Amino acid sequence: MFPAFLTSSPCTSLYVHIPFCRKICPFCSFVVRRDRAGAHMEYLEALLDELEFSLGDSTHGRSSLDSVYFGGGTPSRLTVEELKLLLKGIHKRWPFDPEVEITMECNPEDVNQESIKGWLHSGINRFSLGGQSFQDLLLKKLGRVHNAEQLRSAISCFQKEKLENWNLDLMFGIPGQTLSEFNLDLDEALNSDPNHLSLYGLEVHPGTPYFHDSEVRKWKERASELEQQFYLKAVECTASKGLQQYEISNFARTGFQSRSNLRVWDGSPYLGLGCGAHSFDGVQRWGNLKSMRRYLEKIRQKEVPRDFTERPNLRQRAGETLMLALRRPEGLDFQAWQNRFGLTCNSVKKFQLETLAEKKLISWEPPNLRLTSKGMLLADAITSELMPEP
């Protein structure tokens, strides 16, 4: 039995997970599977069934969609016909706002003039390009399928089509990467003039081949100071190109912030479809089964494909609110946050705030608290430090 997706405030945001990848990168901890011929259709039908079962007959709390995000995995592995079918199926079940933003993550090797035209025709109007680096050696270390030439070609296709609403993903902290190599990547990324840049430090997650690679782990242990230099350099250079930081890892020109990102960070409800996708109805959050086989089985049996459901308690909600606010450059009114969750600022907390300010990790002008650029890299640790004892 599928519980209807009822939200505490209007939901306008849909995430659709497409797990297929040509090859699995050794650092990747997302829910992915190697693409194989004939695997798409059954999955796409399951996505539409999941949407239909979730929405049920009720329209309570549902506005038209103003953000649809195809993430992965590699959504650009889908054919244009498959994408059209999926978007048509979604639209039939959940009407779109006339100004809906429909984003698709794509990898450089899938981008050419013809594919862009097809994607635009299917309704996609925002692209997120998984570039990561403009240097072949670094791309090889990351186990990427594409090379630097393919990335340049993808960007030039975007430019020929005069696309404005696209994001470039750039990675730093790649094993062996030097500051001058990072500067070259950053320069080329900014010179390609995207209106949105996502900048991620490489993370080494348990269960990935990188986690079991002693060279990679040794590099990561030694690299934190260098990574700080990469990041601070990027914050400085993006600002000089008019890309404003609006979250730890995201920079955009005015009007080009990702709507789906903003919804998540604002604490708005969103529905996620597909294996491993997460959803939030304003009160509880849940994640779908990560195994595609089990996900498909559950949908076939019209059963909820859930892996877990959480209903955060007051302390957890306070922590999430603090964490999400500190990831944004504007930070938060610390006093108002405490009042909202019934917390008090004792002498220990005051001392912690003053110490963090002395280390230049936070800007603390009571009641306003925000992270400095240096502090952004330590956002999780600072959030835990500022949380009240359980």
Ligand code: SF4
């Ligand atoms: S292409 Fe992206 S999603 Fe796919 S394995 Fe590599 S990092 Fe993961």
